[in-house]
Amino acid sequence: MTAEQEQKQKDEEIDINRCNQLFGLVGKILIKSDTAKEERRQRGELFNVFRVCGVNHYETRHSAILAELLNPSGSHGQTDAFLSIFLEDTGLKDFGFNTSTAVVQTESSMANGRIDILINDNRGKIIIIENKIYAADQKEQLKRYAKFARDNYGDGNTRILYLTLNGRDASGQSGDGVEYITISYGDEILKWIRDCTVYCASKPIIRETLVQYANLIKELTNQSMDAKHVEELLKVMANHADEVAAMYNHFDEYREFVMNTYLKPQLEKVAKDLGLELECNWSAKQYTGFSLRKKEWQKCGILFQSQSTGYGNYIWGISCHRDSAKLDYGTLSCLQNSNTPWWQLGYSKLEYNMDVNTMRDIVNGKFIQYIKACVTDILGELGKLEAKDIQLP
Template sequence: MQEIKNLLNQVNIITKKNAEILDATGGRFNMFKVCGVNHYENTHSGILAEFLNPGGTHGLRSKLLECFIETLGEYFTIQNFNFERSRVRTEHSTEEGRIDILLEDNQNKAIIIENKIYALDQPEQLKRYNRYAQTYKNGYQIFYLTLFGTDASWQSCEGVPYLSISYRENIIKWLEKCVAISSRHPIVRETIIQYINHLKQLTGQDMDAKNKEEITEVLSKIENLRAARVISQNYSATFNYLVEMHFNPKMDEFAKQKGLEYHYEKSEETYVRFHLSNPSWQGKCWIGFTFEANRCHYGLCNNPDIYRIPDETRKTIHENLKNLGVHSRKESNWWPFYSPYANLSLETWEAEIIKSDIFLNDCKEKIEHILAAMAGITI
């Protein structure tokens, strides 16, 4: 146990030193974070599209787009894409759905980017984009962009040639090269640097190289390696402990006030998984907060192998939610209604669960919306 305490103290010292460096240099200041540019895919798509746009306000013409393709290297398969004569669109509407980022050149070639921060795949999403892409007779490529390079779900991508790319690796690497390209455009350069810092925070890479080396050196001692292994084995269980301390009693009390039964499942660093049942729903459906395909989402759930809420009832629930200001209309066989929300982080645990009830109150609000939408509906 003493070895574990010693290791934690040593790592904590390095972590605090890293934080002090950030504070001293203004490294924590980031307008993207201040403005809440975290899990809103449309906002990230707009930022990336502006960088990729040869006609963008950055004034660098096609240089940033060319750098993006060069960074992908051999993974980019379109031959002789005309960078200078290309245009960029976001939220491009087609009969097959909306494409997050679409780049077209003047030779009937296209780059399609599906941008997923925390949202879930829509049914057959990449299949639909692939059907639309057949109109580009001279070549196209579909990219599936996520924070950590997660693959698309099978129901979305079956039979579709696509490439998974990540903010953590591909986008940050590309933008770091763009810093040098924009050296004579200081406003553009500093904006790119801030966005890189923001992405590093979102992907847990906001410690400088020197401090990382110090931690590696500390861990390289055999007694510290043994202690680190014990810490790793107990890391996940810690979040269950924190939930039992700071979340479960309050959520259980709230559930009872609403005539619901609270069922806690498990927690990890990125999520708290639980569901609530209503006795009047006779076990046919429940309100769920879950984590699938590396993303959090919540909603109304049913097991279609046992009972599926009828289509007319589903439509009424969606209309009721829309009237309450909840505009997501996503659904599946299992989820008559669901909507994504931001994954948790250590910062969220500290600020919104341990030190306050922000996360609890957000969950309560989501539950209230679903209960209001279900009012008067017989299941």
């Protein structure tokens, strides 16, 4: 072995040792964090009525909660205090919006769509909130909002807030040329909920409800670890910056590895157990996803698919080629959204995005249990149709 080869082998051994050291340190932090979380659970601090009621990733349910808090006539009884705090925390304090006369609506209709949350001060100014958790932008969505606002309220009298988990921008086809403000659940909304909690410190029912909602937001935005453990983790990561960068830079390969090595065999077992056929497509250059179908189905299948090329924003339901089948059976009750030409029995948004947390739940088996429950629910409803001699094509 040459001196160069010996040095290369030595360098590789050092990298492996440092990686093992990183994993060991991170493992110790996670153990401490899990211990602290278990102690909180035993004290009852992890009870969360929002999670129990299934709020989680559904935009419409979050919109209803946010709108109720923002509403000066809301059941919270705090008049416009929460709305005023919201304007300050989202940078709209100087907008000149009259909070005392404001009216809040959800799913407000306009000529070519609906607005998630519309706040009207009845003095000529409005605030539009587009609430996105995992859903993709609709065609020219923010452009349509801007036109609606301009046509009905004139220039300069509207603020459009684009709310996401992490403060991402809208897609180009939706938001190019539109003035809008990005806000996130993880930053502005969480700060607002905390500030409202402080405001209601002497009102225990409101205060504790806000605490529970803040905890749900922290889970959604991966902030559930205690601050002291986060700080400890960040220091370890900084001390192993090369190793962290290497793992981050190979996330795409890691995702495909997990989906091929873990998810595909799990799906194959589910398909076998339920008597279904499986098809998978993990190509990031196409719409990714997988489908399960009965042998007798020629034109339909239970499809889990991304809404755009790549791995984000998955939806699921009964999919049919719009020109090859016509299903007039209405929307299945286990699906959240009404039927479309492609999803003729309705569809739902997947409560997972194909991110690093989903990869974790694929490996530990939680994700496949969720998928199996979805498939079982839809097969149960299809069984009721079959009992009426209604068969999918």
